Every structure is written in structure tokens, then in C-alpha cells.
Amino acid sequence: MADAAVVDADTQINFTRSTVDAAGTPVEIAEAGSGLAVILVAASTDRLAHLLAGQFRICCFEPGEEFAALAPAMKARRIAALADALGLQHYCLSVEGVDALAALHLGADVPEKLLRAVMFSPQVFDSAGVLNDPSLAAKLEGITAHSLALFGTDSGGNTQGDTSLHREKIPNCHLMYVFDALDPARSRPEAAAEVIGDFLKRGDGFLVSEQDGRLFP
Amino acid sequence: MKAALFSTCKYHGPSVAGGWPVTGRVYSHEAALESFQSSLEQFRLADELGFDWVSTAEHHFAPFSLTPNPMIMAGAISQVVKRAKIALLGADIPILNPVRVAEEFAMLDMMTNGRVVAGMLRGTPNEYVTYNINPAESRGRFEEAMALIKKCWTETEPFGWQGRYYQYRTVSIWPRVVQKPHPKIYMSGSSPESGEFAARNKVSLGFAVTNVPLAKKAADHFREQARVHGWEPEPDDIIYRVGIHVGETDDQALHDYEEAQKAAPGMRLTMANRSLEQSIANTGYYGRDADAQRNRLMPRSLQERIDVGQILLGSPDTVVKQLEYIKRELDCGVVDLTVAHQMGDKTLRSIELMGEKVLPRIANW
Numbered sequence: 315m316a317d318a319a320v321v322d323a324d325t326q327i328n329f330t331r332s333t334v335d336a337a338g339t340p341v342e343i344a345e346a347g348s349g350l351a352v353i354l355v356a357a358s359t360d361r362l363a364h365l366l367a368g369q370f371r372i373c374c375f376e377p378g379e380e381f382a383a384l385a386p387a388m389k390a391r392r393i394a395a396l397a398d399a400l401g402l403q404h405y406c407l408s409v410e411g412v413d414a415l416a417a418l419h420l421g422a423d424v425p426e427k428l429l430r431a432v433m434f435s436p437q438v439f440d441s442a443g444v445l446n447d448p449s450l451a452a453k454l455e456g457i458t459a460h461s462l463a464l465f466g467t468d469s470g471g472n473t474q475g476d477t478s479l480h481r482e483k484i485p486n487c488h489l490m491y492v493f494d495a496l497d498p499a500r501s502r503p504e505a506a507a508e509v510i511g512d513f514l515k516r517g518d519g520f521l522v523s524e525q526d527g528r529l530f531p
Numbered sequence: 532m533k534a535a536l537f538s539t540c541k542y543h544g545p546s547v548a549g550g551w552p553v554t555g556r557v558y559s560h561e562a563a564l565e566s567f568q569s570s571l572e573q574f575r576l577a578d579e580l581g582f583d584w585v586s587t588a589e590h591h592f593a594p595f596s597l598t599p600n601p602m603i604m605a606g607a608i609s610q611v612v613k614r615a616k617i618a619l620l621g622a623d624i625p626i627l628n629p630v631r632v633a634e635e636f637a638m639l640d641m642m643t644n645g646r647v648v649a650g651m652l653r654g655t656p657n658e659y660v661t662y663n664i665n666p667a668e669s670r671g672r673f674e675e676a677m678a679l680i681k682k683c684w685t686e687t688e689p690f691g692w693q694g695r696y697y698q699y700r701t702v703s704i705w706p707r708v709v710q711k712p713h714p715k716i717y718m719s720g721s722s723p724e725s726g727e728f729a730a731r732n733k734v735s736l737g738f739a740v741t742n743v744p745l746a747k748k749a750a751d752h753f754r755e756q757a758r759v760h761g762w763e764p765e766p767d768d769i770i771y772r773v774g775i776h777v778g779e780t781d782d783q784a785l786h787d788y789e790e791a792q793k794a795a796p797g798m799r800l801t802m803a804n805r806s807l808e809q810s811i812a813n814t815g816y817y818g819r820d821a822d823a824q825r826n827r828l829m830p831r832s833l834q835e836r837i838d839v840g841q842i843l844l845g846s847p848d849t850v851v852k853q854l855e856y857i858k859r860e861l862d863c864g865v866v867d868l869t870v871a872h873q874m875g876d877k878t879l880r881s882i883e884l885m886g887e888k889v890l891p892r893i894a895n896w
Contacts, residue, residue, distance in 0.1 A: 464693075467678060467682075477686075478686060478687060478688040481688035481689065481690065482688055488689075488691060488701070489686075489688055489689065489690040489691065490690065490691035490692070490693055491682060491690055491691065491692050491693065492693045492694075493675055493678060493679070493692065493693065493694035493695060493697075494675070494694070494695065498693075502693075505693045505694075505695075506693070508693070509691070509693045509698075520700060521700045521701050522700075523700070
């Protein structure tokens, strides 16, 4: 059921809020845009959501305390249920921090549905290089969706080794550093939106530039 | 104190005095090749005589320097200098492709088995005209380029970079650097902003085209800021570049220098085109200490240059005294001794005198 709308003054994107029944659990979401569906586990007030809604059908799912307390596998089921409730046959997902574990579970559980995953400052491995969720270990190799792990260069929480592990151990994972950012989604949303927009649209093809280099005709 | 021999590989053939950029209409290939070969010979000699480093730099569009790409020069040097470190002081990173710079430094580090010193500079103001880069973006480009180059050297997995000025989707350089985590980095530190950035990022400083009083002020600021960020720079974290010509006697050195000055006047860069320099200044290039930064580029008389430690000129005894002043004021660990003028055999003799009669007396400072 739709109610309040959130409008960004700059992008003029209008998010419509509603409540969806996700396999028996009511989930509040905010939607805007059209095209490829992207579930953002983030607030619809984030500038990144508004920037992406100009290119994609964005469904923001703001995680509350109840969701945060779930195990990664349960979080993945909740997101899958939400996608089913929205009637999404294929979709992309954007998460941050420890919710990257849920994205990886989802990639292993419903590989036919999850097209691509974006992970902001993912916390998938501990400092010793061990998965933060042992139940994911056996499933990791089965992930076919391409993922993009973004880290801010000012993020003191991640060491070089931590960030590299994502590229090394997660199948089809691209590693991206966002310069001069602590939290790329919030401190440099335009930069983040450009690269993840390209990745979501083109998958692996985002490695190849399609920019027109000509200055004048 | 360590000693480096620095040469811009000046062109000593027919040219047109003044201005920047300098016309190539009277350029002589033979003279350029001879200039290049004599610079290489000087570096080879310095290596034999015990200089700790040899150093090269990047300048464009003028006979002041025949090394617009110091990486190529360093590659050539690496084939004749077998012991000394090879310092690139440096690459002008805001006007270059940082990934390419990282690759080239890594290649040189591999070729020299870890003897590369990585200078990364903003360059002289005129360099921004070279590749049509807005001088107002100099500092922003510099800071991001350095971060990206370090990432290229230290990240072993392929990575992308989403910056303000640079964007790469996937990078994984080969060959890798020999020195771990990476070669020692120096940057120019004459402005307060540079000293603060270096202190914040634990980067070492080099002073060039300046003088001892100005360098002392900048070095003190750098050390003070480093303490704020929890570290204490060592003497080796400061390089001072100074012109030099050593003769058998003071009179002979002065005579040689004055004769060479008459033969090759006005070999300058930014200040050879004052109108251009003013336009660059108008972009805010110099930062908050603009007057002092512009003043240090101004031409001075020879005696003034000697007095403020901009040139070392005289017999070995005199030059050692002049070096004492620099060491006392700056506590620098490396002095980058610049071939002041190319004088053929006189320059070779000057390098010999440095190696035989000056370096042994400063090595333990």
C-alpha cells in the first residue's frame, strides 16, 4: 500500500513508500525508477538511491534492528522473499558491511535470480582471512553472479589484505577503491553511482570503456 | 650525508636564448646526442667515484633538459650505473598517467634490483602547459595520483579506481616493485601545503629551485607537522638540491663558471616566460604562500646565489664549508649536487674533485 513520498531536490526522483508481505513478514520499502530491478538494502533518503533511480528500478529496503539481528542466511531468505513478493524474476542487490554475507548466500541460493551484487565496504572475512560466516564456506564456489566490492581509500577499518581477499576468494568479484572516501556510498555518492551503475548495466563488460573520447566532431 | 649527482641533461648545442617553450628551429641532433652521452658518462663516473645516488628529472619543451621522460633516462642510466641508487626527482605525476608511472617505476626497480628512488613532483609551473592540464588542479591531481601509484605497487589483486581525476576499471601491474612495500618516495616540499601533505602521508621531502633560508623554514614546518602526525623525520627524509662546480682553486672554479655562464645564458623554465607564469599564478597554482613561492624562482646574482646556498662554487675546501652551512641549517641526509653548467672536461674534473676530495669529508655527517 503506497503512502508517503520522498523527493530529492536535485534529481527530482520521487520514492513511493509501501509495505510488502515477504513470506509472512511485513517489509517496508520505498520504490522509484524503472528498468532493471535493484534491491538496495539502504535508506531511500540516501543520495545514492536517488542517483541510481534515474537508471534503474530501485527498491530500498531499510534494515531495522530485527533484520540486523538475523543470521546472514536468514537475511538472504528475507531478501529473496521480498523479491518474490515484488514479482522480480531477475534482480541485482546492493548491500553494505556484514550484509555482504547475505548477498553471497543469496548468490549461492538463487543463482538463477541474482544477476549482480554490489557490496559496499564488505565484511566477509576476518583479519585472519577466515569467512565471517562458516555456513557460507561450502557455498562460496557455487556463486555465479558477478559482484563488485567497493572500499573507500580512507577506510581505516580495512587493511590491504582484507580488501584483497574479496577479489581473491569470492568467485567473479571485482575490487574497486573509491578515492578519498571513508564510506563510498555516502561520502562520494556520485562517484559510487557512476561505477556501480555501469557495473549493474553491463556486468563484466563494465571493464571496457564505452566513453566517447572525441573532443569535437 | 649522502651525495647524489643530478643532471637535467642540458642540451649544449645551438639554440635560441630566452622564452618558453623554446623553438626547435636551430636544434642539432648531433649536439643533443653528445649532450645525452656526456650526461651518461658523468653518471657513470659518479658511480665509480662513490656517489650514493645519481638523479634525473622531468622537464619539457626547452634545452634546459633533454629528459622529458626521466623513466627513459633512468633506463639508460641503469645500464651504466651499477652501484649507486637511481633517483627520479622526479616524475611530474599530475600531468601523467599514474598507472603508467607506477609501471615504469616498477620496471626500473626490477631492472636495478631495487635501486630506484621514487620522486613524485608537481613540477615547475610551466609543465602544466605541456600536456594542457589546468594548474588549478595540480595539487588535487598530485595527491590522488600518489595514492593511486602506491596502490598499484602494494595491491596484489586486480583492482579498480574511482577517483576525482583518475578512473580505472582494472589494474594489476607487472613487473612488481622489488623494494617492499615500495621504493622510498620523495616529493617537493617548498610550499606549506606540500609539507603538510608529506607529514600527513609520511612521505619524504626534496627541496629544489630554492635557497637555504626558505628550505629551512619549509623543513622546520614539515618536521613540526610530522610530529603532529606522530612521527619524526630522519635526515634521509630531506634532500636539498644545489648547483655545484668544483675547481682546483676558488679562482679557477669561479672563472670556469663565469665563462660557461656567458656561453649558455638564460637557460630557464617558468621564469623565461613571465606572462605565462603570471597566468599560471592567476589559477591559484602556488597556494597560500604564493609570494614566497614565486620569489624563489626569481633570478639572482651569482654572489647572492652562493650566499643563500643556491650554488656551491670553489675549491674542495670551500665547497665543504658551503656544505657545512647547508647541513647545519637543514640537517638534510641527502644533497643533490647539480651539474651547474656543462663544461666538458672541466665538468668531469669537477665531479672527480667532488668524489675524491668532498664526498669522503661529508660521508659521516
